[in-house]
Amino acid sequence: MRPIKKLVPILSALFLLPSCAATHYSSSSYGYGTFWFYHLFEGKQSILDELEQKVASTSFLLDVDSIDAPNGVAVLNKEKTAKPGSFLRNCLEFAVSMQEATNGYFSPFSGNLTSLWLDNLGEGKVPSEEDIAKEVAKSSSTYLVFDGESVNKFGEGQIDLGGIGKGYCAKMLAEELKEREITKYWISGGTSSIVFGENPNGKDGYTKVELEDLPGKYVYCKDESISTSSYKKQLYEVNGKKYSHIVNPFTGSAEVNLQAAIVKGSDPAVCDALSTAIYLEGVGSISKYEKEFGVKVIAVKDESVVYCSDGFEILG
């Protein structure tokens, strides 16, 4: 009987051996105008369902066309006042703080300006100078006042949180997973905003991230996030000039300068906002953001690296 007792720990370990085959749950869902991909390397399937639900419900709130979303962005744009829940309120406050931090290069009030460009580019033309000037004036004079539970919009600019929505949502999902003590995962909002925990299927827990703006090149990420603003997937050419979906809120121009601004850091929402600002401001702006937010940046022009922060290693 005694030898059998001694074997109990060994037997228990052997019973657990099959669980060494790595746990991996993956799924995809639609939100924020794109597809989200979820990879959990611990936890359970039902957590993915909850994450998908959160993406869908918050996407509805931020959708500029979803007038049915109670106290969402569409209502705030139309009624100029709303009592948003904590998610949207915090997101709006964050957007305003990033507008200040980027001296206005990230603007949450350029919705109509962006629509003006996309509508015209879709028809193969550029908007008139007069129309652009009108929309720039509207967006630059718009601001929010947070008053108790209410948020009030002053000015004619339309709120559009497309520049930070995915990053802000990715941050919320990462916080949700942290509360559940889940550290092994990565979640991608489209292909422009990704948040990483540890990846047991990657090298030393890192996830390999292929950079579509630099074919064949990649970086590694772990316990951090990465965002890009790039024209690669939304490039328009009119009369030999290249335009993108990202519009300069000061000049009203959608003409391209950088091809992509890739930002890596601890906060996916900050990375998302900074990638837009750097894309518009150019390489000269990067060092101040590196210092202020502790981010690392790759700037790409014509498929070549024109800036790469110290310690941000590009492989391949």
Place this chain on the structure above:
Amino acid sequence: MASKFLDKLRRHVVEIIIVGSILAASITLAVVLSFFRVSSSIAIIKHHNETIMKVDLSKENEERHFQVKGDFSFVTIAVKKDYICIEHNDCPSQYCVNEGWVKSGEKPIICAYNGISIYFSEDSGGSAILG
């Protein structure tokens, strides 16, 4: 010396058989589980959050083509053994079409314009795409 060792073995023969059997069963189960995890070749085609169809690419012995309805137009998808691609799409960027044939288990194909995505149920999650 050798006879002492054999004596010990004889005394613990039951334990050795039990441990050996469990070890063999566990290893077999682990191998089988991991085999099924990485060898799945199911491509899941979605329109927004709705799964339109699942295709087992390992069973597609001949190339075939079919259409799924997107937000603005029909999207033509082609499949052949272990591969899938978006063959035709009216989206402005044509990025999804330019992806070409994608091998099962590799990166997803996304057309945000038409709300169509193709991903693999058992993509290992080893790498991500930023772009």
